[in-house]
Amino acid sequence: MAASMGSVYSKEFRSKKREVFEDILEERRQSSDLRYAMKCYTPVIYRNLTPCTPSGLKTSVLQSLELQYVIRQISSESGESCESIQEQAAEILDEMGHNLRMGAIRLFAMSLSKIFKRLFQKVCVNEEGIQRLTQAIQEHPVVLLPSHRSYIDFLMMSYVLYSYDLALPVIAAGMDFMGMKIVGELLRMSGAFYMRRSFRGNQLYWAVFAEYVKTLIRNGYAPVEFFVEGQRSRTCKTLSPKFGLLNIAMEPFFKGEVFDTYIVPISINYERVLEESLYAYELLGVPKPKESTSGLIKARRILNENFGSIHIYFGQPISLRSLASGIINRTQYNLKPRHLPQRPPEDVQSFVRDVAYQVELNQIANMVLSPGVLVATILLQNLPGMDFNVLVEKTLWLKDLIEAFGGFLEWPDNLSASRVVRSSIDLHSNIFTLVDGHVTLLEHKHTGLLTEEIVFEQAVSLLMCAFYRNQMINVCVRPALVVLACEMVQSSIKEEIFRSFSFLRSVFSKEFIFFPGSEDKDFDEGCFMLTKCDIIHTTPSEIMITDKGTIAAFFLSKMFQPFLEGYKLAYTYLVGEVTNAFTEKQYISGVRSFISRLIVSGTSKCYEALSSDMQKNILSSFVQLGVLKRMKSVSEATFCLEKKMVKETAEKLGLQMFTEKLPSARL
Ligand SMILES: CCCCCCCCCCCCCCCC(=O)SCCNC(=O)CCNC(=O)[C@H](O)C(C)(C)COP(=O)(O)OP(=O)(O)OC[C@H]1O[C@@H](n2cnc3c(N)ncnc32)[C@H](O)[C@@H]1OP(=O)(O)O
Numbered sequence: 001m002a003a004s005m006g007s008v009y010s011k012e013f014r015s016k017k018r019e020v021f022e023d024i025l026e027e028r029r030q031s032s033d034l035r036y037a038m039k040c041y042t043p044v045i046y047r048n049l050t051p052c053t054p055s056g057l058k059t060s061v062l063q064s065l066e067l068q069y070v071i072r073q074i075s076s077e078s079g080e081s082c083e084s085i086q087e088q089a090a091e092i093l094d095e096m097g098h099n100l101r102m103g104a105i106r107l108f109a110m111s112l113s114k115i116f117k118r119l120f121q122k123v124c125v126n127e128e129g130i131q132r133l134t135q136a137i138q139e140h141p142v143v144l145l146p147s148h149r150s151y152i153d154f155l156m157m158s159y160v161l162y163s164y165d166l167a168l169p170v171i172a173a174g175m176d177f178m179g180m181k182i183v184g185e186l187l188r189m190s191g192a193f194y195m196r197r198s199f200r201g202n203q204l205y206w207a208v209f210a211e212y213v214k215t216l217i218r219n220g221y222a223p224v225e226f227f228v229e230g231q232r233s234r235t236c237k238t239l240s241p242k243f244g245l246l247n248i249a250m251e252p253f254f255k256g257e258v259f260d261t262y263i264v265p266i267s268i269n270y271e272r273v274l275e276e277s278l279y280a281y282e283l284l285g286v287p288k289p290k291e292s293t294s295g296l297i298k299a300r301r302i303l304n305e306n307f308g309s310i311h312i313y314f315g316q317p318i319s320l321r322s323l324a325s326g327i328i329n330r331t332q333y334n335l336k337p338r339h340l341p342q343r344p345p346e347d348v349q350s351f352v353r354d355v356a357y358q359v360e361l362n363q364i365a366n367m368v369l370s371p372g373v374l375v376a377t378i379l380l381q382n383l384p385g386m387d388f389n390v391l392v393e394k395t396l397w398l399k400d401l402i403e404a405f406g407g408f409l410e411w412p413d414n415l416s417a418s419r420v421v422r423s424s425i426d427l428h429s430n431i432f433t434l435v436d437g438h439v440t441l442l443e444h445k446h447t448g449l450l451t452e453e454i455v456f457e458q459a460v461s462l463l464m465c466a467f468y469r470n471q472m473i474n475v476c477v478r479p480a481l482v483v484l485a486c487e488m489v490q491s492s493i494k495e496e497i498f499r500s501f502s503f504l505r506s507v508f509s510k511e512f513i514f515f516p517g518s519e520d521k522d523f524d525e526g527c528f529m530l531t532k533c534d535i536i537h538t539t540p541s542e543i544m545i546t547d548k549g550t551i552a553a554f555f556l557s558k559m560f561q562p563f564l565e566g567y568k569l570a571y572t573y574l575v576g577e578v579t580n581a582f583t584e585k586q587y588i589s590g591v592r593s594f595i596s597r598l599i600v601s602g603t604s605k606c607y608e609a610l611s612s613d614m615q616k617n618i619l620s621s622f623v624q625l626g627v628l629k630r631m632k633s634v635s636e637a638t639f640c641l642e643k644k645m646v647k648e649t650a651e652k653l654g655l656q657m658f659t660e661k662l663p664s665a666r667l
């Protein structure tokens with residue numbers, strides 16, 4: 001399974017061709033927004049659509065055999081009457097159900113046109129992707145899976161579909177939005193259906209939610225849109241996928257209730273993200289501001305800022321039927337009445353997982369990167385700053401490397417390289433400064449004694465810079481881990497390098513997206529990319545960094561150094577500082593002050609290790625490696641160091657590289 005699905009990704013990776021993008025704001029700048037909002041909208045719809053109103057949808061869910069069965073089951077277990085449980089189900093549906101209507105859509109069409117023209121220079125959409133989607137929507141139920149970096153994602157998705165006269169989606173929305181005065185209901189009337197962030201163990205809620213989504217899919221009411229990452233990424237790295245909703249959306253196909261279902265990965269990439277600074281503060285422990293209408297109104301000052309361009313790439317619709325053929329034995333669903341809820345069988349669970357990862361790999365492969373990503377990456381390796389002309393030279397060098405690695409770069413050919421770099425610096429003037437031909441990262445010019453407050457401010461600007469570097473980190477991760485493995489094993493023996501590569505790939509399995517079980521393929525891909533760029537020379541049994549390739553190898557190694565050092569510092573903290581069981585919150589606060597002290601004392605410069613995202617990934621990775629044990633509890637999970645496992649795990653998995661030259665754990 002892994003090989004077949006993973007190879008689809010590599011085909012996508014190698015056979016990529018430049019598609020034509022259309023700037024949908026261009027027409028908006030030349031014609032009336034009112035006329036656009038009031039245009040005749042006759043969308044292309046699913047040919048077997050069963051017309052159904054939002055209230056009709058709820059009735060059909062409430063009366064469904066599946067939900068009635070669960071209600072009777074809960075009643076017999078709890079002794080509560082079926083009527084009372086039925087009422088609770090109806091209340092859940094009232095809280096959940098969308099109420100899509102054109103009035104709200106047209107209001108958004110008008111207002112968003114004005115807002116988007118203020119905020120963005122261009123909104124570019126791949127026309128072939130729209131054509132493919134137009135075809136797909138008519139044939140089978142469609143599930144839209146966009147990447148998730150900003151609130152703009154879901155607004156823009158509906159805006160684009162409306163612009164191209166496609167059926168408007170219904171969108172899985174976290175409950176955070178429902179409480180927003182006026183806006184919460186406006187979003188519901190624009191297609192949002194509300195869901196609790198997590199509802200493990202709540203049998204009735206899960207049953208109502210699952211039946212609601214499956215009914216939407218079965219009757220092809222509208223494309224169903226949700227974010228497989230489950231939330232916006234604060235680091236701009238793709239988050240590990242959530243499987244629950246994807247599993248539900250695929251079930252009508254598994255049970256033969258629909259002939260097929262199209263899964264459409266969508267890559268939305270921003271030259272500059274509205275929430276960039278909020279994310280940096282959140283990663284450093286400042287809680288995210290609650291979604292509120294007043295907050296939205298206060299945020300209007302950003303309308304005076306320029307956020308550059310957006311590229312939206314609608315990927316190839318993935319037919320579930322084609323993907324599952326020969327892999328999923330759907331007859332197993334005939335063994336029990338269809339309406340009986342059943343946990344997904346093992347083969348289905350791994351299929352759902354693999355589809356989720358393939359979707360995210362497609363999202364990554366189709367991200368259109370901007371020059372600012374290159375500038376941020378180079379500056380991070382030349383802190384606190386560098387000569388502008390040297391930056392331009394290195395940016396051109398990196399552009400070639402990223403394109404050779406298969407990255408999609410939007411580079412304005414009508415401008416000189418220095419103009420391009422200069423406009424990137426201007427666009428990100430809240431992160432970079434250019435003074436007297438010297439480019440520096442904001443807050444990093446400081447020369448005096450460091451304090452924890454200064455470290456915090458420096459960390460904010462560094463995390464914002466890393467946010468943009470991370471837009472291309474997954475393009476480089478496979479070759480970079482091969483280079484790091486070569487450095488660690490200090491030998492050219494391919495087998496040893498592969499073992500170290502596999503270790504790094506499992507340690508960083510939460511930081512970066514790897515198709516499950518494809519260590520070999522990823523290693524081959526990394527070697528292929530490095531060989532193609534003459535960075536390594538390989539024989540059947542050896543891998544050597546070439547003389548010509550040392551600069552690129554060093555660059556790739558340095559790009560991933562913050563992750564390596566961050567994991568090393570965490571390991572040092574856990575082994576040297578922690579004695580009892582601890583919660584995630586205690587760990588993050590403890591390790592953050594530990595690292596902050598190291599930075600103040602000058603022992604470390606690993607600001608990225610202050611990020612709660614990295615620290616959460618480290619916890620999860622160390623549990624997976626057996627260095628930490630996770631104890632479930634009623635309130636909050638706790639962790640403890642498997643001391644006996646630490647040395648053994650270190651030996652087994654190569655963590656011992658962290659034990660060399662450790663800074664003294666106790667300061
Ligand atoms: C013209 C202009 C118009 C403009 C007009 C604008 C309109 C604008 C409207 C939009 C309005 C705002 C839109 C906001 C956008 C958000 O708010 S995004 C945030 C909310 N959305 C999401 O999170 C969607 C993705 N999340 C999920 O899929 C999560 O799975 C769920 C459904 C939230 C559940 O999460 P969870 O409870 O953490 O658990 P998860 O691990 O995912 O899995 C749970 C269950 O799935 C099943 N499962 C787990 N793994 C597997 C597997 N591998 N295989 C199969 N089943 C599995 C199991 O049953 C498991 O339960 P257990 O048996 O383990 O208890």
Ligand SMILES: O=C(CO)COP(=O)(O)O
Pocket residue numbers: 148150151174176230231232233288
């Ligand atoms: O995804 C969401 C909004 O789009 C809500 O969750 P986050 O605020 O965690 O991203």
